[in-house]
Amino acid sequence: MRSRPKEPRVPPDRRETVRHEIVSLLTGESMTAREISGQVGIGEKEVLEHLGHIRTALRSRLVVTPPACLECGFSFRKRERLGKPGRCPVCRSERIVDPSYTID
Template identity: 65%
Template sequence: MKERPRHPFIPPPRQDTVRRELTVLLREENLTVRELSGLVGIPEKEVLEHLEHLRTALHGRLDMTPPRCLECGFSFQKRERLKKPGRCPVCHSGRIIDPSFTIG
């Protein structure tokens, strides 16, 4: 069996920086981390890191629609972390709507 030669991953050329692209997208509409990941073409973990930086750089103008449990309706209003929680503290369900972000 013949192996194919491996080539290094070459990212597509960008017009702007990733953070600038995220900023433009978040000024237009309310998006989740998964949606941002697909639009910008980077992993969700990297999107979260960039959002943390943007939250600091924008001095609190990054607005988050909090995640909400689909089973009992619990809303994570006081949650500071940007990552989606694993389980609901009330009913322990894992069915949670992702938080979404926008720049206000």
């Protein structure tokens, strides 16, 4: 059985860079990494990498609403990483609300 050669993947036409798109999405609006991923068309891990660079470039204008445990209510206020933690350190639950991001 013959298979057809794969068509080369063509990246979408963009008027601005991915980071500019993320900054324009987050200006005045709070979104999670999953929501940003859906709007921009890239993976969640890529979004988190871009958010790290954006946080450095904007010098703490990126406001992170910390993730929280749904079981015991523990809030990850001191967490420096931008991604969602895997487990709550208090009750060991994995039911954690995603952090959200906004730019002031």
